[in-house]
Amino acid sequence: MEDSASTRSFIRAILEGVREGALAGCTVQEATSGFDAMRLLPRGPYDLVLTDINMPDINGLEVIQFVRKSPHHKDTPLVIISTQTSERDIARALALGATAYLRKPFVPEELVATLERVLAPKGGAAPHG
Amino acid sequence: MAERRDDAPDKAREEFFSEASELVDGFGRHLLALEESVENGHGPDPETLNDIFRGVHTLKGLSGLFGAATLSGLSHELENLLDDLRLGRIPLSTAVLDLLFDAVELYGRILSALKGEEAEPREEVLTLLASLAAVSNERSGNVAFIAEYELDPETLGVLTEYEEHRLRSNLQAGLALYRLKAKFPLATIDSALEELKLRVRPVGEIITYLPTGDGGDLDAIDLEILVASRSAAAELRQAVDSDAVSVDEVKKRDLSQARTPPAPRVGERTDDSAMDLPDGRETPSPPPVEDDEPAHASMHPAPHATEAVVMPAAAGGRDISLRSVSQTVRVDIRKLDRLMNALGELSLVRGALLRYAEKLRSEPGTRRLGMDLLGVHRAFERQLAQMQSGILEVRMVPLGQVFDKLARIVRQVSREQNKSVHFVVTGGETEIDKLIVEELSDPLLHMIRNAIDHGIEPIPERAAAGKPDTGTVALNAYQQGNHVVIEVEDDGRGIDPHAVLHKAVTMGLVSMEEAKSFSLEEAVSLVFMQGFSTRDTATAMSGRGIGMDIVKTRIAKLGGLVDIVSEVQIGTKITLTLPVTLAIVGVLTFVVEATVYCMPLSSMEEAVVFDSALVREVDGREVMTHRGVTLPVVRLARLFSEPPAPQRATKQFLIVARVGTRRLGMVVDRLIEQQDVVIKALGRTLAHVRGFAGATDLGDQRVALILDVPSLIEECLTAAEGRRANDASLAFRFGERS
Numbered sequence: 102m103e104d105s106a107s108t109r110s111f112i113r114a115i116l117e118g119v120r121e122g123a124l125a126g127c128t129v130q131e132a133t134s135g136f137d138a139m140r141l142l143p144r145g146p147y148d149l150v151l152t153d154i155n156m157p158d159i160n161g162l163e164v165i166q167f168v169r170k171s172p173h174h175k176d177t178p179l180v181i182i183s184t185q186t187s188e189r190d191i192a193r194a195l196a197l198g199a200t201a202y203l204r205k206p207f208v209p210e211e212l213v214a215t216l217e218r219v220l221a222p223k224g225g226a227a228p229h230g
Numbered sequence: 231m232a233e234r235r236d237d238a239p240d241k242a243r244e245e246f247f248s249e250a251s252e253l254v255d256g257f258g259r260h261l262l263a264l265e266e267s268v269e270n271g272h273g274p275d276p277e278t279l280n281d282i283f284r285g286v287h288t289l290k291g292l293s294g295l296f297g298a299a300t301l302s303g304l305s306h307e308l309e310n311l312l313d314d315l316r317l318g319r320i321p322l323s324t325a326v327l328d329l330l331f332d333a334v335e336l337y338g339r340i341l342s343a344l345k346g347e348e349a350e351p352r353e354e355v356l357t358l359l360a361s362l363a364a365v366s367n368e369r370s371g372n373v374a375f376i377a378e379y380e381l382d383p384e385t386l387g388v389l390t391e392y393e394e395h396r397l398r399s400n401l402q403a404g405l406a407l408y409r410l411k412a413k414f415p416l417a418t419i420d421s422a423l424e425e426l427k428l429r430v431r432p433v434g435e436i437i438t439y440l441p442t443g444d445g446g447d448l449d450a451i452d453l454e455i456l457v458a459s460r461s462a463a464a465e466l467r468q469a470v471d472s473d474a475v476s477v478d479e480v481k482k483r484d485l486s487q488a489r490t491p492p493a494p495r496v497g498e499r500t501d502d503s504a505m506d507l508p509d510g511r512e513t514p515s516p517p518p519v520e521d522d523e524p525a526h527a528s529m530h531p532a533p534h535a536t537e538a539v540v541m542p543a544a545a546g547g548r549d550i551s552l553r554s555v556s557q558t559v560r561v562d563i564r565k566l567d568r569l570m571n572a573l574g575e576l577s578l579v580r581g582a583l584l585r586y587a588e589k590l591r592s593e594p595g596t597r598r599l600g601m602d603l604l605g606v607h608r609a610f611e612r613q614l615a616q617m618q619s620g621i622l623e624v625r626m627v628p629l630g631q632v633f634d635k636l637a638r639i640v641r642q643v644s645r646e647q648n649k650s651v652h653f654v655v656t657g658g659e660t661e662i663d664k665l666i667v668e669e670l671s672d673p674l675l676h677m678i679r680n681a682i683d684h685g686i687e688p689i690p691e692r693a694a695a696g697k698p699d700t701g702t703v704a705l706n707a708y709q710q711g712n713h714v715v716i717e718v719e720d721d722g723r724g725i726d727p728h729a730v731l732h733k734a735v736t737m738g739l740v741s742m743e744e745a746k747s748f749s750l751e752e753a754v755s756l757v758f759m760q761g762f763s764t765r766d767t768a769t770a771m772s773g774r775g776i777g778m779d780i781v782k783t784r785i786a787k788l789g790g791l792v793d794i795v796s797e798v799q800i801g802t803k804i805t806l807t808l809p810v811t812l813a814i815v816g817v818l819t820f821v822v823e824a825t826v827y828c829m830p831l832s833s834m835e836e837a838v839v840f841d842s843a844l845v846r847e848v849d850g851r852e853v854m855t856h857r858g859v860t861l862p863v864v865r866l867a868r869l870f871s872e873p874p875a876p877q878r879a880t881k882q883f884l885i886v887a888r889v890g891t892r893r894l895g896m897v898v899d900r901l902i903e904q905q906d907v908v909i910k911a912l913g914r915t916l917a918h919v920r921g922f923a924g925a926t927d928l929g930d931q932r933v934a935l936i937l938d939v940p941s942l943i944e945e946c947l948t949a950a951e952g953r954r955a956n957d958a959s960l961a962f963r964f965g966e967r968s
Contacts, residue, residue, distance in 0.1 A: 135441075136416070136420060139416065139451055140419075154390060158423065158439050159439050160388070160390050160438065162387070162388040162390060163438070163439070163440055163441055165388075166384075166388050167441045189303050189359075189391050190390050190391050191303060192299050192300050192304060193356065193359065195299050195352075196303075196350070196353075196355045196356050196359070196387070197352065197356070197387065202299060
């Protein structure tokens with residue numbers, strides 16, 4: 102989830118363009134806010150959750166806590182995207198159970214590599230991010 | 231960045247763990263010493279506090295480098311607290327000591343977790359972060375700090391830094407805190423929330439929205455909303471105007487029930503958040519910890535013993551800590567050098583491989599084979615490059631390691647001299663070869679000391695000059711291409727060039743005639759001359775210069791350059807320009823008088839065809855106008871050979887070299903190619919030869935000398951050219967022969 106439309110479509114374009122590896126053929130669902138995510142999350146299995154930290158209303162840390170408390174998603178890999186600004190927020194996110202983080206700005210390869218890495222231990226299942 | 235931790239070479243990881251463990255161990259030891267001094271009724275030893283601070287600061291830099299975010303985040307908060315402690319902004323109470331001991335214990339566990347030996351102690355880290363923030367907030371002298379309110383660590387744990395800041399500001403401004411609770415149907419939550427926001431905004435600020443519940447309800451969501459407001463609860467309720475939303479004030483805790491240090495009791499509390507706390511604030515009160523045992527267990531014993539107590543299985547815990555000691559090995563930089571040399575040999579193999587491949591490809595019968603071999607060569611080249619950058623990365627360390635040490639010196643020296651000095655450091659994260667860092671600390675220390683000793687004036691003198699009482703010494707570092715630039719700048723009295731000249735003449739370092747030919751800038755640079763000292767006349771001539779020649783020699787040995795700019799009454803700036811690494815350089819190979827030489831690419835601007843018609847003579851030096859700027863020119867053939875080679879008719883080339891702001895054009899006979907080479911030292915017998923940084927093996931059994939551009943520029947451009955000419959030609963003759 103990510104409140105910036107351009108970032109969302111950037112990420113979508115990258116992920117849908119992956120042709121090989123764990124991310125090939127993945128389906129991307131966008132959430133525009135924390136609430137939006139909370140609407141989506143309980144409804145389906147997701148192989149991976151990608152979230153920003155600084156968002157209006159519900160922030161990314163709250164999303165992580167929500168995701169981790171939910172029985173569906175307590176083990177779902179959760180990657181946060183954050184700007185350089187707050188080491189403390191990143192530390193908290195990891196403490197709350199985020200799997201990995203990616204700093205903005207990032208290049209497509211970094212995104213793909215990070216996501217592939219967090220998906221790796223789970224084996225082959227096709228992800229729906 | 232995220233992958234960095236995993237991709238970092240194993241060696242680097244080991245070094246990271248070993249250094250981190252050392253720092254944590256040191257932290258633990260220092261804490262014990264602190265505790266003892268506090269228990270004995272002495273105040274905390276500032277030196278020890280500062281050591282802890284620096285240790286944590288280094289740990290922060292280190293963990294940032296290795297992408298160990300939890301470690302880095304914890305260090306960040308700790309650093310703030312320690313900074314407050316060492317600057318006396320908050321007192322060192324037993325409660326704070328407890329927190330610090332907790333931190334040591336957690337550091338150990340996080341490090342184990344990073345090694346994959348145990349799960350990361352998430353909750354404990356969150357609790358500690360919240361407590362640290364609570365103590366730090368208290369420093370600002372404001373009564374209202376977050377931990378005083380009935381907010382559980384779980385709630386505090388999900389606030390972003392900004393939200394926490396808003397919460398704190400509001401509480402400090404005396405606003406009351408309310409908790410709004412409601413269940414929102416997911417389908418309409420956006421509009422419902424918009425409406426709620428509109429209603430709340432006129433009377434308060436929404437800090438955050440906290441979803442509660444476990445997401446089991448698919449249609450609705452329980453939400454807690456934290457609101458800061460000046461209004462009373464009743465007014466807020468009225469503004470919200472909805473039965474579905476409950477409004478409660480978040481009250482201050484009853485401190486007598488919390489796990490507080492033996493602080494003076496503050497008496498009966500009201501719920502008025504703006505109430506002033508007389509003495510209670512002296513002692514921070516961490517949020518109550520449900521489970522007291524581990525926290526207490528970590529209070530007194532040494533860190534390692536603590537680990538054993540806190541680990542789930544005591545025996546297992548002990549195993550882990552023993553193992554962690556034996557698994558971490560610090561790598562001797564010389565071993566890296568040997569690896570680097572081996573890598574150099576491999577580069578030679580690569581060069582040979584390429585030549586054979588090209589040869590095979592150029593012949594019709596083996597064309598196919600040649601192409602295949604080229605493919606193999608490319609793969610080899612890629613891996614080699616990766617290995618090279620891997621080893622180089624291990625050698626790189628942030629300059630902050632040295633800078634931290636300097637901060638302590640500044641405090642010490644300024645206190646000794648009763649001067650008020652503000653020390654500003656930027657660019658501590660700039661990375662440089664570890665060997666360089668180790669060589670840098672003495673020269674930097676010298677420069678900083680000089681800046682305070684001789685640069686910064688005593689307070690009355692500053693006041694008389696219309697300057698602020700507190701002088702500033704700034705230390706800035708940044709990377710510029712393949713160089714790292716370090717500046718030491720002060721706003722002190724500056725160096726008087728006339729006084730320097732006078733001194734140099736009376737010391738017999740320069741003649742009267744020479745002295746007259748110096749520009750003011752050149753005169754200031756005389757402080758770097760060997761034997762120049764202003765010790766006895768420091769005050770009279772407002773100078774510095776004690777041992778500045780040593781600084782210059784040390785920096786030159788590292789392939790660096792020292793520049794000085796000073797203005798009387800305004801201040802002095804000394805700039806060091808250093809190579810990023812000592813091990814490998816990209817060079818341009820060229821020929822002078824049938825001998826091959828290398829010029830580091832990092833110190834050259836461009837190479838062009840040389841047009842001797844453009845050269846003219848000024849003050850006995852050859853110069854030419856190049857790209858609109860006057861460029862001094864030196865014919866390497868003349869420098870290197872004796873007697874000078876006859877003027878050549880064939881085409882020659884001009885290499886424009888630059889170090890810092892100084893440029894020099896060098897005329898050579900022929901350019902060959904660019905390549906990466908491993909620098910090898912000239913060996914002890916040739917170590918004194920100036921003008922060459924080392925030698926390298928070019929891959930076809932040929933050895934070539936690598937020009938030491940900074941010293942060449944120095945030699946050729948130095949003002950006292952005539953005086954040094956003998957030295958220089960001697961050096962170059964030597965170089966030519968070897």
